[in-house]
Amino acid sequence: MLNGKAALVTGASRGIGKAIALELAKQGANVVVNYAGSKDKAEAVVDEIKQLGQEAVAVQANVSSADEVKALIKETIDQFGSVDILVNNAGITRDNLLMRMKEEEFDDVIETNLKGVYNCIKGVTRQMMKQRAGKIINVASIVGVTGNPGQTNYVAAKAGVIGMTKSVAKELATRHINVNAVAPGFIATDMTDELSDEAKQQMYDLIPLGRLGDPEDVAKVVRFLASSDADYLTGQTLHVDGGMVM
Amino acid sequence: MADVFDRVKNIIVERLDVDESKVTEAASFKDDLEADSLDVVELVMELEDEFDMEISDEEAEKINTVGDAVNYINSTQ
Ligand SMILES: NC(=O)c1ccc[n+]([C@@H]2O[C@H](COP(=O)([O-])OP(=O)(O)OC[C@H]3O[C@@H](n4cnc5c(N)ncnc54)[C@H](OP(=O)(O)O)[C@@H]3O)[C@@H](O)[C@H]2O)c1
Numbered sequence: 001m002l003n004g005k006a007a008l009v010t011g012a013s014r015g016i017g018k019a020i021a022l023e024l025a026k027q028g029a030n031v032v033v034n035y036a037g038s039k040d041k042a043e044a045v046v047d048e049i050k051q052l053g054q055e056a057v058a059v060q061a062n063v064s065s066a067d068e069v070k071a072l073i074k075e076t077i078d079q080f081g082s083v084d085i086l087v088n089n090a091g092i093t094r095d096n097l098l099m100r101m102k103e104e105e106f107d108d109v110i111e112t113n114l115k116g117v118y119n120c121i122k123g124v125t126r127q128m129m130k131q132r133a134g135k136i137i138n139v140a141s142i143v144g145v146t147g148n149p150g151q152t153n154y155v156a157a158k159a160g161v162i163g164m165t166k167s168v169a170k171e172l173a174t175r176h177i178n179v180n181a182v183a184p185g186f187i188a189t190d191m192t193d194e195l196s197d198e199a200k201q202q203m204y205d206l207i208p209l210g211r212l213g214d215p216e217d218v219a220k221v222v223r224f225l226a227s228s229d230a231d232y233l234t235g236q237t238l239h240v241d242g243g244m245v246m
Numbered sequence: 247m248a249d250v251f252d253r254v255k256n257i258i259v260e261r262l263d264v265d266e267s268k269v270t271e272a273a274s275f276k277d278d279l280e281a282d283s284l285d286v287v288e289l290v291m292e293l294e295d296e297f298d299m300e301i302s303d304e305e306a307e308k309i310n311t312v313g314d315a316v317n318y319i320n321s322t323q
Pocket of ligand 1: 010011012013014015016034036037038039041062063064088089090091092112139140142185186189190191192
């Protein structure tokens with residue numbers, strides 16, 4: 001399905017990003033596994049991909065730094081000769097009530113979750129325009145659609161990503177670059193592990209399909225968006241949330 | 247090696263699919279050569295590759311005509 005395609009997945013050392021990296025590799029893609037600090041975990045993902053018979057390399061880069069992203073993309077092209085698929089998955093949370101939220105908490109989340117996506121998209125566009133082909137998939141969040149108390153910073157960033165997805169989709173459509181987003185609901189990862197039991201139960205009650213999502217649930221939808229089966233989709237945000245938001 | 251103008255012209259003819267005779271120094275990319283803004287961005291990218299140079303966003307924004315591109319390239323060679 002994705003034989004020989006070069007994929008760059010940001011934040012692929014853990015959680016949803018890891019599942020996406022493995023899923024793309026299962027379909028035949030070679031993958032750059034980006035990470036911020038978890039070198040060992042990223043190397044473990046690389047080993048797993050190699051066992052699947054695909055090429056992979058772990059590359060450290062903080063997506064909020066334009067210079068580090070430039071180096072990351074150069075490394076991807078040097079390794080695999082192209083960038084066919086970019087998955088903007090890296091993300092953080094710094095939850096707090098608005099009244100308590102420190103400027104730093106706001107800025108950190110915007111820098112990583114919103115500016116990071118801008119940096120990476122900008123970085124791959126030149127190559128994808130030349131190729132006259134490319135798939136960009138942004139991992140937003142369902143709260144970017146609904147809002148969520150305690151996550152003003154995160155929601156602002158994720159709603160921003162959904163808007164950016166639409167703008168860039170329109171700008172690059174004539175060059176056959178598809179830009180879409182997925183909006184996961186409540187997925188079992190380190191990020192959601194931090195939530196209180198009370199918050200978890202509240203979320204749980206809102207899921208019509210009656211279970212938390214697995215990282216693989218998101219990864220499979222990303223794999224679809226990365227494939228030629230989704231050639232006629234652009235600018236969309238697919239909710240992968242067990243029916244939470246319809 | 248062909249001079250700068252000819253090399254620029256070849257790229258424009260190929261990229262924008264326009265008649266050679268239309269590509270004069272005075273020709274504006276958008277008004278005379280029917281390029282949209284994304285086409286101009288791509289042209290600048292190709293010029294960077296052809297002449298092995300980097301054109302900053304600020305400089306690129308000043309390139310409106312074929313002559314602007316040729317003069318800029320000449321000024322850096
Ligand atoms: N879990 C959910 O329920 C849920 C729901 C909706 C949306 N999402 C979104 O899904 C994405 C992945 O979430 P997750 O739950 O898998 O998170 P996670 O388990 O906390 O993993 C986050 C990943 O992002 C990387 N990362 C963090 N900051 C980075 C930076 N500045 N530069 C590069 N990489 C960075 C981390 O690398 P290190 O390991 O090196 O730190 C890690 O690989 C995020 O965008 C998140 O907002 C998650």
